[in-house]
Amino acid sequence: MLASLLVVAPWLHGGELVWEQMTLVSLIFLTMGFAVMTRPPAKPLRRNVQLALIAGTCWVLYNTLSLLPLDSDLLSSLSPAAAQWYELTPGNDSAYLSVYWYATALECLKYLALVALIPTLLWLVRTPQAARRWLHVCVGVATVTALYGLLNFFSGGLFELSAANPPWDLPWQDGIRGPYSYKNQYAIYLVMTLPLALVWCARQYRVLFSPTFIKHNNRRVALTRLAIVVIMFLCLIFTLLNTSSRGALLALMVSSAAVTGGHLLRYREQRQRWLNKKVILGGVIAAGLLAVLFTQSAAFDRFKNDALEDNGRLQLHSTALEVIKEYPLTGSGAGTYPYVQHQYKPPSLGNSGMSQRVHNDYLETLATQGIAGTVLLAIMLGALISGMFGRSHSHGHYQLACRCAVLALLIQSVYDVNVSTFWLPVYAITLCVLAQRFRDPAPGK
Numbered sequence: 244m245l246a247s248l249l250v251v252a253p254w255l256h257g258g259e260l261v262w263e264q265m266t267l268v269s270l271i272f273l274t275m276g277f278a279v280m281t282r283p284p285a286k287p288l289r290r291n292v293q294l295a296l297i298a299g300t301c302w303v304l305y306n307t308l309s310l311l312p313l314d315s316d317l318l319s320s321l322s323p324a325a326a327q328w329y330e331l332t333p334g335n336d337s338a339y340l341s342v343y344w345y346a347t348a349l350e351c352l353k354y355l356a357l358v359a360l361i362p363t364l365l366w367l368v369r370t371p372q373a374a375r376r377w378l379h380v381c382v383g384v385a386t387v388t389a390l391y392g393l394l395n396f397f398s399g400g401l402f403e404l405s406a407a408n409p410p411w412d413l414p415w416q417d418g419i420r421g422p423y424s425y426k427n428q429y430a431i432y433l434v435m436t437l438p439l440a441l442v443w444c445a446r447q448y449r450v451l452f453s454p455t456f457i458k459h460n461n462r463r464v465a466l467t468r469l470a471i472v473v474i475m476f477l478c479l480i481f482t483l484l485n486t487s488s489r490g491a492l493l494a495l496m497v498s499s500a501a502v503t504g505g506h507l508l509r510y511r512e513q514r515q516r517w518l519n520k521k522v523i524l525g526g527v528i529a530a531g532l533l534a535v536l537f538t539q540s541a542a543f544d545r546f547k548n549d550a551l552e553d554n555g556r557l558q559l560h561s562t563a564l565e566v567i568k569e570y571p572l573t574g575s576g577a578g579t580y581p582y583v584q585h586q587y588k589p590p591s592l593g594n595s596g597m598s599q600r601v602h603n604d605y606l607e608t609l610a611t612q613g614i615a616g617t618v619l620l621a622i623m624l625g626a627l628i629s630g631m632f633g634r635s636h637s638h639g640h641y642q643l644a645c646r647c648a649v650l651a652l653l654i655q656s657v658y659d660v661n662v663s664t665f666w667l668p669v670y671a672i673t674l675c676v677l678a679q680r681f682r683d684p685a686p687g688k
Contacts, residue, residue, distance in 0.1 A: 244274035245367055249380055249673075253388050253432065254405060254422045258665030264353060267665050271356040271363065278366040285366050292361065292679065295626035299358035302619035306354060306577045306612065309347050312337035324569040325576075328583075341576025342583055350578035353665055357672055361627070364676040371638045374680035378439050378641060381670075385436040386475040389482035392419040392429075396485060410597070418487035427655075428664050430488035433479055434495045434651045435670060438644035440476040445640060447472050490659050491651075498651040502643055555592060556602050556658060562588040563606040574613035600663060604656035627675040633682030645678035 248270040255263035288296070318338050319326040329338040341347035368374050394402045400415045407413070407424040423429035447469040451462065483491065565587040566575060575583045581599040592598040601607040609617045631646050652661060652671050661667045 244270065244277045245364075245377070246380065248274055248669075249377070250384050252666040252669065253384060255666075256405065256408060256664065257423045257428055257432065257667060258669070259408060259424055259663065261349060264349070264665040267669065268352055268356040271360050271669070274367070275359050275363040278363050282366055285362075285369060288362075288365065289630060289679065291626045291630040292365065295623045296358065296361060298619050298622035298626060299354075299361065302616065302623055303351060303354045303358055305616050305619055306347065306351050309339060309341035309573070309576045310344060310351065312339060322570060322573045325573070339576070340573050341579060343576060343579045346578035346582065347576040354577070357668060358623075360669065360672050361676055364673060365679070368677060368680060371641075371680050374677040375638065375641055377677060378644075378674075379443060381673075382436055382440045382443060382472075382475060382479075385433060386440075386478055388421040388429075389419075389433065389478050392421040392482050393478070393485075395419075419482055419485045421482075423664070425660075425664075426486045427488045427490060427659050428661060428667065430483060430486040430491035431494065431652055431655045431659070431661060432667065432670065433483045433486070434491045434498075434655075435648035435667075435674070437476070437479050437483065437495065438499070438647040439641075440472065440479055442640045442644040444469070444472050444476050490655050494651040494655040497654055498647045502647040502650060506643055555598070558589060558592055559598060559600075559602050560606055562592070563601040563603065563610050566610040567606070570610065570613060572613050572615070574609070574611045574616060577611050577616070580607050580611050600660040602658060602660050604660065604662050607660070607662065624675075627672070630682065631675060631678040633679075638681035642678050642681040645674040645681075648674050 248267065251270065252258060252267055255266060258264045258267045313321070315326060315338060318329075318340065322340055325340055325342055326338065328342045329335050339347075368377060391402070391404070395415045396419045398415075403415075405422040407420060411420070411424040411426070413420075413426075418426040419429070420426040421429040421432075423432070447465065451465040451469055483495075562584055563580075566580070566583060569575075569587075580601065584599060584601075585594070588598060601610070605617075608620065612620070628646075628649065631642060631649070633642075649671050652667065655661065
């Protein structure tokens with residue numbers, strides 16, 4: 244069941260349409276039921292995971308309150324803007340904190356699935372070796388989508404199996420989008436997978452030159468595996484560069500520098516190990532090769548033609564701030580931003596599909612869930628992310644890769660929309676939880 248979730252999700256536009264999102268929600272709950280029925284109880288949860296589950300449960304319950312019918316006077320005191328919305332909208336027998344009950348109900352189901360995913364993964368994946376294998380599965384799935392994207396990029400869409408949903412149904416030559424609709428969302432999916440692929444390459448390299456691989460046949464197998472993983476890594480890089488996504492590349496560079504720099508500053512022995520002439524020279528050569536590859540990519544053409552043009556994002560952010568002013572405490576209701584934004588945006592933004600989202604997930608969360616919902620979500624995510632920083636002697640590189648992947652998503656969420664595709668939050672939660680398995684056991688356990 245877990246394999247079906249990891250394999251199927253990216254091919255459903257990343258969970259963009261309602262039926263696709265509900266399919267992923269169903270897979271998560273089916274996986275949870277399978278885990279409970281087939282596996283014995285897991286060990287006691289770490290404190291950070293317990294905090295994440297408590298905060299996540301409160302977050303789901305808080306958003307569920309938006310679905311309860313309220314007295315008009317109570318609604319006016321909690322959210323005057325929501326009360327006015329229902330007064331001006333005919334045909335409503337009941338009033339709620341959410342301005343669109345159906346949209347919030349769907350979001351609550353998704354939020355419940357995200358929280359349920361945490362214990363489900365811990366229940367099913369109990370060892371670092373198992374976590375590592377599942378990360379390899381994620382790399383393999385992403386590579387298949389990359390090959391699919393490259394085929395369509397060079398053939399003009401002759402092999403298209405998953406057509407993009409409007410308004411993102413642009414020609415393939417404008418940028419590889421894989422099985423997604425919005426190429427920036429596909430690009431950040433690749434960015435999140437690249438650190439995992441790089442660490443897999445490093446692991447296979449160490450295996451190849453390990454003293455335990457004395458026999459020729461073992462070395463041949465290890466060399467073949469290394470070649471395959473390197474090809475997968477290069478395929479992901481080449482595909483990413485031809486998504487023409489500027490923001491994804493920026494997120495990758497910043498997250499890689501931040502995670503690597505933080506790790507070297509934290510551990511002196513790592514500085515002594517990695518800051519040597521061979522590693523530095525290898526890094527310079529690799530950076531030079533990537534620079535050459537970049538100049539031949541669609542991303543370079545995008546930078547050359549558009550530079551750092553924001554495509555109206557500042558106006559979108561200003562619109563979100565206006566919504567936040569109207570719904571400061573409780574928000575307009577989870578998932579309702581596309582239905583309220585038209586009242587606050589300037590006419591210059593028009594009515595395009597892009598203008599229906601903030602292209603800043605933090606502002607959109609604050610606008611729809613208010614201060615309380617945003618704080619609860621931040622506590623849940625903060626607790627999960629804190630668990631990615633525990634000491635790990637045997638699998639530290641995989642832990643670093645997960646940190647880099649999640650940080651890249653958090654960075655891109657400042658200037659793009661990632662929450663509209665359900666797979667990206669699911670993928671981030673998956674990496675956060677699997678990274679817990681790479682931590683060293685607590686003393687005495």
